[in-house]
Amino acid sequence: MAALAAAPVTVVPESTQQAVGYPSLFLLVLIGALVPVVPTGALVSSAAVVAFHRAAPFSLALVFVTASLAAFLGDLALYWLGRRGMKSKNGSRWLEAIRARAPEDRLEQAQTKLADHGVAVLVLSRLMPAGRLPVMLACLIARWPVRRFVRGNLPACLAWAVTYQLIGILGGSLFQEPWEGVVAAIALTVLISAVPGVWRRLRGAAR
Numbered sequence: 001m002a003a004l005a006a007a008p009v010t011v012v013p014e015s016t017q018q019a020v021g022y023p024s025l026f027l028l029v030l031i032g033a034l035v036p037v038v039p040t041g042a043l044v045s046s047a048a049v050v051a052f053h054r055a056a057p058f059s060l061a062l063v064f065v066t067a068s069l070a071a072f073l074g075d076l077a078l079y080w081l082g083r084r085g086m087k088s089k090n091g092s093r094w095l096e097a098i099r100a101r102a103p104e105d106r107l108e109q110a111q112t113k114l115a116d117h118g119v120a121v122l123v124l125s126r127l128m129p130a131g132r133l134p135v136m137l138a139c140l141i142a143r144w145p146v147r148r149f150v151r152g153n154l155p156a157c158l159a160w161a162v163t164y165q166l167i168g169i170l171g172g173s174l175f176q177e178p179w180e181g182v183v184a185a186i187a188l189t190v191l192i193s194a195v196p197g198v199w200r201r202l203r204g205a206a207r
Contacts, residue, residue: 021047022062026070033074034094036101036133039186040071041164046182048168060165068161071126075136075153082140095140102134110138122152126160 025047032038044067051059078094085095102110113121114135125135139149171184 021050022066025063026066029067029070030074033071034078036097040067041160041167042186043067044161044164045168045171045188046186048165049172049182052169052172060169063168064161064165067165068157071160072154072157075132075157076146076150079136079139079149079153080146082136083146086140086143098133098137098140101130102137106130106134107137110134111141114138114142119148119152122149123156123159126153126156127163 025043028038028043029040032040032043044063047063047067048060051063078098081092081094082098085092110121110125110131122135122139125131167188171182171188174184
């Protein structure tokens with residue numbers, strides 16, 4: 001009994017937590033890229049908060065690699081499915097999903113900017129709330145080959161992952177408890193996502 005009492009309490013190793021956490025982050029971001037209803041930015045910011053407080057070597061780097069790779073593969077898969085939908089007679093549900101989330105006015109703006117600036121617009125589109133799908137649809141309408149889309153989408157996903165990871169690091173640095181940093185990071189990402197919509201409504205009302 002004394003030996004049992006002296007035995008250390010078993011805890012879940014950090015390596016096990018990472019083995020579960022990073023694949024989960026990858027899967028959720030990948031799904032969020034394919035089904036644009038998952039708040040992937042908030043997921044990345046929350047993971048960055050946890051990695052910041054963990055202070056383990058390479059934790060933040062692993063969050064960055066996981067998030068950017070999942071976003072890139074998800075965008076690539078969605079674009080490929082959209083191209084298949086453009087070629088088919090009846091389209092596809094993926095193409096319809098892109099069209100449903102790309103209002104006509106946003107699509108016209110995306111087409112104009114894409115014609116004027118090319119790949120640079122694709123890079124910036126992932127940093128703008130609700131900007132990814134209109135630009136992706138504009139690329140589909142312009143019949144960009146997958147290779148050209150990849151050249152623009154890779155730096156776009158890297159910049160997106162860095163941006164939301166910095167939001168998470170900011171939230172983590174402001175609070176001692178990880179959960180407080182997570183709440184702050186989620187609130188900030190939601191605020192950033194809501195600002196463009198509010199601005200458009202205010203401009204519409206002013207007109």
